[in-house]
Amino acid sequence: MKEGFYHYLRDRVFVRSAHLAEILKMVSVKKVKKNEMLLMRGLICRNVFFVEKGLLRLYAIDESGKEHIIQFAPENWFLSERASLYFGNPSEYFIDALEDSSLVVFDQEFIERASDISVEFRNYNEYLLQNHIRHLQNRIHSLIGADAKSRYLKFIDLYPEIVQRVPQWMVASYLGITPESLSRVRRDIALFK
Structure with missing residues (x-):
């Protein structure tokens, strides 16, 4: 089962x-169950995960035990803890499966070898890294400069199907607000529809 990854490489990476x-031939397939951990804080991230089916998340836990979701990865998304992967630092984050998932798994060596084989792959990998930086900068700007309603509207634009697939407390965690604040935002939006 690498069909989704095959089509992604052919149709989007060219x-x-x-x-x-x-x-x-250089990647492997992994099936994981809901709640299965793929990365624990303190370990070095060695893999990139391409989601063929299912849903993953990258998150941190603060000193008080509160979860802060950094990223969701639905079908046809990549997920990794890039700072740990590229620099060999112990991760500050966790990655787990929010649904039973089928993943294509590869490592840093694969990225280098595939980049040597295919200039298209190399260029797309550079695009992904640039896009990741842009996404993180937009996320930081949103968290420090946008109100809860604006953040929620950006969230449903970025992840339209996620709202139906995860509990609302996870959406609130991603947005950096309480579940109660999210309920108010959703109620306010519903009033204006």
Whole structure:
């Protein structure tokens, strides 16, 4: 089962057919159950996960035990703890499955080898890194400069299907607000529809 990854590489990354088989031989497939941990804080992240089916999240737990969701990864998204992966630092984050999931798994060596094989892959990987930086900057700006309603509207634009797939407390955690504040925001939005 690498069909979703194959189509992603072919249709979005534009990897040439001649290179697809060689690249696909270098990845593995992993099926995980809901709540299964893929990365624990304090460990070095060694993998990137491509979600063929299911849903993952990257999150932190603060000193008081409160979860702070950094990113969701639904189908056709990549997820990793990049600082740990690229620099070999122990991770400050956790990655787990929010649903039973089918994943394509690869490591830093794969990225380097696939980049040597395919210029399209190399260029797309650079695009993903740039897009990740842009996303993080937008997220920081939103958290420090936008009200809860604006953050929620951006969230449903970025993750339209996630609202139906996760508990509301997780959406609130991602937004940096309480579940009660999220309920008020949703109620206010519903009044204006």
